[in-house]
Amino acid sequence: MNDGAAIAGxxxxxxxxxxxxxxxxxxADAVRAAADDAGLALGDLDGLLVSHGLGGSPxxxxxDTLGLRDLRLLTQxxxxxxxxxxxLSYAAMSVLSGAATAxxxxxxxxxxxxxxxxxxxxxRDAPEWYGFGGMTAALGFRSVNAFYALAAQRHMAHYGTxxxxxxxxxxxxxxxxxxxxxxxxxxxxxxxxxxxxxWVAEPLHLLDCCLVxxxxxxxxxTGADRAADLARPPVHLWGWGQGHPGHRKxxxxxxxxxxxxxxxxxxxxxxxxxxTADVTQAQLYDCYTSTVLVSLEDYGFCGKGEGxxxxxxxxxxxxxxxxxxxxxGQLSGYYMWGMTPVSEAVxxxxxxxxxxxxxxxxxxxxxxxGILDHHATLILSPHPKGA
Amino acid sequence: xxxxxxxxxxxxxxxxxxxxxDRLAVRRCPDCTRGGDGVSGxxxxxxxxxxxxxxxxxxxxxxxxxxxxxxxxxTVLHGRPKEDGSTPxxxxxxxxxxxxxxxxxxxxxxxxxxDLREGLPLRARFVxxxxxxSYPLFLPV
Numbered sequence: 422m423n424d425g426a427a428i429a430g431x432x433x434x435x436x437x438x439x440x441x442x443x444x445x446x447x448x449a450d451a452v453r454a455a456a457d458d459a460g461l462a463l464g465d466l467d468g469l470l471v472s473h474g475l476g477g478s479p480x481x482x483x484x485d486t487l488g489l490r491d492l493r494l495l496t497q498x499x500x501x502x503x504x505x506x507x508x509l510s511y512a513a514m515s516v517l518s519g520a521a522t523a524x525x526x527x528x529x530x531x532x533x534x535x536x537x538x539x540x541x542x543x544x545r546d547a548p549e550w551y552g553f554g555g556m557t558a559a560l561g562f563r564s565v566n567a568f569y570a571l572a573a574q575r576h577m578a579h580y581g582t583x584x585x586x587x588x589x590x591x592x593x594x595x596x597x598x599x600x601x602x603x604x605x606x607x608x609x610x611x612x613x614x615x616x617x618x619x620w621v622a623e624p625l626h627l628l629d630c631c632l633v634x635x636x637x638x639x640x641x642x643t644g645a646d647r648a649a650d651l652a653r654p655p656v657h658l659w660g661w662g663q664g665h666p667g668h669r670k671x672x673x674x675x676x677x678x679x680x681x682x683x684x685x686x687x688x689x690x691x692x693x694x695x696x697t698a699d700v701t702q703a704q705l706y707d708c709y710t711s712t713v714l715v716s717l718e719d720y721g722f723c724g725k726g727e728g729x730x731x732x733x734x735x736x737x738x739x740x741x742x743x744x745x746x747x748x749x750g751q752l753s754g755y756y757m758w759g760m761t762p763v764s765e766a767v768x769x770x771x772x773x774x775x776x777x778x779x780x781x782x783x784x785x786x787x788x789x790x791g792i793l794d795h796h797a798t799l800i801l802s803p804h805p806k807g808a
Numbered sequence: 809x810x811x812x813x814x815x816x817x818x819x820x821x822x823x824x825x826x827x828x829x830d831r832l833a834v835r836r837c838p839d840c841t842r843g844g845d846g847v848s849g850x851x852x853x854x855x856x857x858x859x860x861x862x863x864x865x866x867x868x869x870x871x872x873x874x875x876x877x878x879x880x881x882x883t884v885l886h887g888r889p890k891e892d893g894s895t896p897x898x899x900x901x902x903x904x905x906x907x908x909x910x911x912x913x914x915x916x917x918x919x920x921x922x923d924l925r926e927g928l929p930l931r932a933r934f935v936x937x938x939x940x941x942s943y944p945l946f947l948p949v
Contacts, residue, residue, distance in 0.1 A: 540888055549940070552817030553856045556943055559811045560915040561885050561899035568913075570883035571903050578881065578926050622901075623884040623921075669861065670854050670911040676903075677881060 425806050426513035427648035427655035429523075430459025430641035431767045436755040437605045439635040440535050445479040447637035448529035449486045455525060455639040460652030463487060466641070468494030468521035470512060472504040474530025474758060475543070483527070494521040501790025502706055503663065503681075504528065505759025506797025510661035512642035522643060528760040529637035539633040540564070540621075565708075566630065568792040570622035572677030573711035577624060579678060579726065582714065584624050586729030588615035590710040591628045591752060593738030598749025600739070600777035605632055606753040629710040631751035638760035640767065645805060656770040659695070659783075660800040662688025668794070681796030682719035682787060693783075693800035694807065697721045700800075701780040702769060703743055704762035706789035707750040713737075716787050717745075720798075744779035759788035759797065770803045809887055809899045811915075813940035822870035823855045827942035832932045834910055836871040839863050854910040875932035876907040877946060882916065882924050904930055904946050917945040 432454025434447050442450070448471065456463050469492060471483050479486070480497045494515050500507050505528060512524035532542035543564050550559040561567060576582050592612055598604035610628065618627040648655035664681025668674045690696060697720060707713045714728035722743060723731035737745035748754045748765035755761060768774055769781040786799040816824050826833035835853040837860040842849045851862060852871060859866045880903040887896030900916040916930070929949040936942045 538888075544888065547812065549813045549815050551815050553820040553823055555817065556814050556941070557856075557913050559814055560913070560943065561809050561901045562913050567883055567885050567901050570885070571881045571901070574883055575881035575903075575926075619889075620884065620886040620898075622886065625883075672905055672909045672911075674911065 424517070425645040426516045426642055426658045427645040428509070428640050428658065428767055428801070429643045429648040429651045429653065429655060430455040430461065431764060432456070432458055432639040433603070433764060434636045436603065436634050436636035436757065438533055439531070440533075442531070443478070444473060444476050444529040444531045444637070445483060445486055447531060447635070448479045448483050448527045448639070451529065451637035451639035452487055452525045452527050455641045458653060459641045461523060461641065463489065466523050466525050467492055468512065468515055468524030470494070470508040470524060470526045471497045472499065472508060472528040472758070473497070474528070475532045476530055479529060494524055500663070500665075500795045500797065502708065502758050503788040503790040503795040503797035505763050506661065506786065506788040506799050507663060509640065509642060509658065509763065509799055510663075510797070513658045513661065516642055516644050522647070524642045525639055526642065527637060527639035528758055530758070531635040533633055533635045542633045565792070566622040566625065569709045569711065570625045572793055573624050573709065575677035576711065576715060580729065582729040584616065584626070585612060586733045587624070587629050587710040587714065588612045589733040590707070590713050590737060591615045593735070593741070594707065594746050594750050594752045596738050597747045597777055598753035600775070601748045601754060604749035604754040605634065606749065625709060625711070631708045632753070632756045634756040636755065636757060638757045638764050640763065654771050654803060656767050657802050657805055658799065659802055659806045660689040660691070660693030662686065662692065662798045664688075664796040665794065677793065678715075680715055680719050680789065680793040682716045682789070682798065685796040685798040686720040689798035689800050695783055695800060699783050700743070700785045701782045702747060703745045703785045703787070704747070704766045705745060705750070705787040706759060706762055707746055707752050708789065710752065712789055712793065713745070715793065716789065720785065720787070739777070747774060747777050747779050762786045762788065763799070766799070766801050770801055772803070809885070809896050811943070813937070814943055816941055820855060824941040826870065826872060827934050827944060828936070830934045831872045832875045832906070832944055833870045834873045834906065834908060835868040837863065837865060838867060838869050839865055852908040852910055854912060874907050877904040877912070877930045877932070879924065879926060879928040879930055880905050880911060881926070884921055902946065914944065914946045916947070918947040923948065
């Protein structure tokens with residue numbers, strides 16, 4: 422017997438340049454697929470947690486879209502890229518407390534439009550700008566790229582991190598993606614390709630930046646005992662944690678140097694009864710290569726400031742000591758915010774990784790939101806906790 | 809990158825009024841003073857602060873900052889290639905720390921990337937375009 426919580430189902434729509442379906446429709450399709458995967462009927466769900474991307478939809482009306490009735494748990498959640506981890510931990514706590522028994526967690530977004538570049542989906546432009554925020558955008562802060570570049574540059578200035586070290590993350594992540602049929606970018610790249618890719622916002626090259634994708638991903642969380650009787654092998658939720666440092670925009674701020682992972686990681690690992698030495702693979706939010714680098718430090722896989730040499734050592738790639746972002750992450754796989762690392766963790770925990778399967782006994786999953794403002798960590802395993 | 813035309817939105821009139829007279833305005837809490845360490849002084853907040861993080865008041869005052877700052881971190885933002893293949897010139901963007909403490913997202917001018925370093929002394933200089941509101945750029949001292 423085991424009284425924990427587990428992921429019993431995973432549903433993924435087609436991801437990438439998928440047009441013609443609204444985020445709400447994509448979300449509904451993903452929830453149906455996740456229930457099917459678990460061997461559950463939609464009517465077996467009694468909880469639904471919803472997270473949307475830039476489009477602002479879907480919200481809790483998704484329950485109506487799916488025809489779900491008599492739910493015991495229904496809410497929209499938002500901590501940006503940390504939302505997936507927050508949803509799964511809320512679902513686990515709901516199952517453990519008895520508030521609900523089968524909770525679907527779904528993220529959907531469709532920012533890509535036909536005949537439009539991926540970059541423009543996250544870019545503002547206007548002939549006139551309003552107010553102080555408008556002035557900041559007018560001066561050049563028109564997409565999130567510039568803000569992450571400021572963080573990465575600060576890390577470089579403090580610790581000597583180099584573009585080549587960031588490039589090592591791009592290269593190892595693409596090496597994994599080349600083995601994942603679900604990945605959008607599968608052609609292998611070299612460090613030279615990374616260095617030659619155009620600047621987006623120095624020190625970030627194009628190949629330091631993630632993709633933009635349309636689609637939806639859902640998971641079903643149930644009690645571990647129940648999951649063991651369902652269609653697919655359970656993926657046990659050993660631990661979870663969040664960290665929101667609230668760096669003030671003022672003198673003394675650790676912006677760019679320390680993230681919420683320094684808080685969320687120890688909480689989740691303590692709950693799971695593990696240390697970083699027990700982690701056999703990591704699925705880290707990789708909106709930028711630099712996000713991976715600073716997260717590795719804050720989780721304690723290497724010392725503070727040593728993320729660059731650690732990445733350049735080859736530890737993260739196929740055959741490395743800490744297989745990281747084994748599906749190609751958001752850089753090369755697909756960008757479903759925090760559901761990108763969650764979905765690959767479920768695939769790996771089930772042993773469904775095919776050519777990219779890595780040791781999956783203990784998987785650390787990291788979500789990151791805002792400009793390194795919000796972190797959520799999950800510890801997942803194919804084994805029951807404490808077994 | 810063209811900056812475009814700036815318009816006020818009713819919430820930051822004090823900032824643009826100050827910019828028009830070549831002053832950099834920040835917010836000041838009317839109630840809180842910095843103390844504790846024996847160094848008393850006003851609690852100054854970024855121009856877009858909507859409340860005091862210490863006491864919670866939303867009735868913030870405007871105060872002129874010195875305009876002096878130091879460089880915290882920076883990026884050279886490269887323009888997005890256009891359909892005709894041309895690329896707009898890059899912009900030098902930064903986080904600057906005002907002498908009074910608050911940080912601002914800012915655009916630098918009159919400096920080359922080779923000169924950029926943490927702590928580089930900067931000062932605000934205001935641009936007064938023919939149409940729209942005035943705005944600050946930060947230049948090396």
